[in-house]
Amino acid sequence: MENLSLFFNFGLPLIILMVAYFIGSTIEKKHFANIREREDALHGFPVVSFDTMPDDWNVSSSDMVTGSIVISLDYFKRVIAGLRGLIGGRIKTYEPLLERARREALLRMTESARTQGYDAIFNVRLETSRLANASRDGKGTAGVEMLAFGTAVKLKGRFG
């Protein structure tokens, strides 16, 4: 009986934490590798944050392009961030998560522009929103959405 309660009090949370860590970090590593690969493939496609188009761009058509991703925390990240919340400081477990979200959203936006035959994107903006988790009265976080959007343009002549 007592061994059992010991297991439920200390063993089980630790096991869940470790399993969550190994699964979460494997997924994260794979995602980063995938992001780098796709960034390499899109290398050279201009994506800029200027809010006006550079003068020398001679444009034939334009449209808005978006890319968004909804990404969730794993249990390990949540627990460590919760502990961090008691004393403050950088939530280091969340940083790679949001980094992944930003780069993935930009990639999706750029890939969408490229498949539609556009040559460049300007006025690129990023927006984040938190998805509330209904289970804890809306106080919990189910995940974050990262939205990238910008104006994609087709150019009459390629850049020199």
Next chain:
Amino acid sequence: MKFIAKKPREGINVSDEHPLVEAGTLVVGLTAIFIVIALLLVFIVEIALYFVPAETEAELFWDWIPEDLVTVSPNDERLYRTQLLVDRLVDHWADAPYDFRVEIDDSSVANAMALPGGLIIVTQGLLDQVESENELAFVLGHELGHFRNRDHLRALGRGVVMGLFFAVITGNDVAGLGIKATDITVRGFGRKQESKADEFGLAIVHSEYGHVNQASRLFERWNETNQSTSAFVAYLSTHPQPGDRVADLRAIAERDGWQIDGEISQLNWDRN
């Protein structure tokens, strides 16, 4: 202006510290901080105890009974006999500040408690398991020892301050492991109080009967039926393990030269 394509730079927004290092530092560090705060709270309770004398406590709580207590009928013979036994035992405690009252809790788990104002609660389960008056006398003497050392108030005070402290930090459901570690650390002090209460209980039993035969018989029986608990589990529980307890009691009796065999008094009620 010429457009030069660049790849995103790595490592600006992401810390290169390993997540497990961060996790370890946080868990260990916070647990240490929790323990320090808990010990401070325990110390504050000790100060409060110093400023509330037993007489004041007895006056404040003289007719207090926990609201959720389910007692047996006031005409129960065992209640009457147990109260008589307590009164006899208290005669050996020269200036007891309390007017001790006994209540029988309607629970099948064997236990006894000391509560503020001299209230001693024994459970039905305990009364079912004791086989002689000497066994019961030692359990009651042990509770009297808690009153003498004021452990009952200490436990109450600690319960309140720890409850408040834990309520503050559990706002975000993750500090669980640290809280449990703190809880266990504080409980470690509890075991010292238990042995002190045991010592007092044994002394009272000796004064009453002239010997300490069968005082620890209840624990010997429990020990025989429950051998398998590990040392680590023993560390976690509030009461000393029955086996350790029997050995400690024997050591006390030997040290003080108390007779360990003598006539057993039977319980004067119908066992059913």
